[in-house]
Amino acid sequence: MDFYYLPGSAPCRSVLMTAKALGIELNKKLLNLQAGEHLKPEFLKINPQHTIPTLVDGDFALWESRAIMVYLVEKYGKTDSLFPKCPKKRAVINQRLYFDMGTLYKSFADYYYPQVFAKAPADPELFKKIETAFDFLNTFLEGHEYAAGDSLTVADLALLASVSTFEVASFDFSKYPNVAKWYANLKTVAPGWEENWAGCLEFKKYFS
Numbered sequence: 001m002d003f004y005y006l007p008g009s010a011p012c013r014s015v016l017m018t019a020k021a022l023g024i025e026l027n028k029k030l031l032n033l034q035a036g037e038h039l040k041p042e043f044l045k046i047n048p049q050h051t052i053p054t055l056v057d058g059d060f061a062l063w064e065s066r067a068i069m070v071y072l073v074e075k076y077g078k079t080d081s082l083f084p085k086c087p088k089k090r091a092v093i094n095q096r097l098y099f100d101m102g103t104l105y106k107s108f109a110d111y112y113y114p115q116v117f118a119k120a121p122a123d124p125e126l127f128k129k130i131e132t133a134f135d136f137l138n139t140f141l142e143g144h145e146y147a148a149g150d151s152l153t154v155a156d157l158a159l160l161a162s163v164s165t166f167e168v169a170s171f172d173f174s175k176y177p178n179v180a181k182w183y184a185n186l187k188t189v190a191p192g193w194e195e196n197w198a199g200c201l202e203f204k205k206y207f208s
């Protein structure tokens, strides 16, 4: 399977960790966004939305990291442990995935991207949204070792890619003890953590 990506990109890293957890070898294809490779006609034919990560499995192309993660588990997982078939468990995982995309990672992008990519001043109102998102995550994790219960799922891998990106932005987790504990554990148990962290360090270069 071809996988268009960049190592520093959080959504790409979450898919890489999922592939690692499933023992899938992806044919990685670097796509240089700064050089505009994602806007070339040959890539637009694959993904008209021109985002990475993008997966190509035979004649099937898919983008949106969380959709790719779920697809990989459903098509190639030997078990359903990363995305259990139980409707209630699955619903909670979906809730966490949508929270990650629409609230947590969004708060990162809204606050940090203008500073990093457009040298804009920090907006304290947007920082408050980050704090609110971390408060929510801290609450979700109360009494649970993992993001959606008591075992590792794709929700952890998506959230881990996001939270580790906050670490390279020097965000202070100390006010969120459940998040800090979950994160410390995930760093030791998440398949592909090393590659994720190497990607985070690539992204960190934008902060200097």
Ligand SMILES: N[C@@H](CCC(=O)N[C@@H](CS)C(=O)NCC(=O)O)C(=O)O
Residues within 6 Å of the ligand: 009, 010, 011, 033, 038, 049, 050, 051, 052, 053, 063, 064, 065, 066, 101
């Ligand atoms: N929600 C998407 C976000 C994908 C995304 O925005 N990727 C960025 C790189 S991190 C990108 O491809 N930007 C280029 C563009 O949007 O044209 C996902 O999770 O896959």
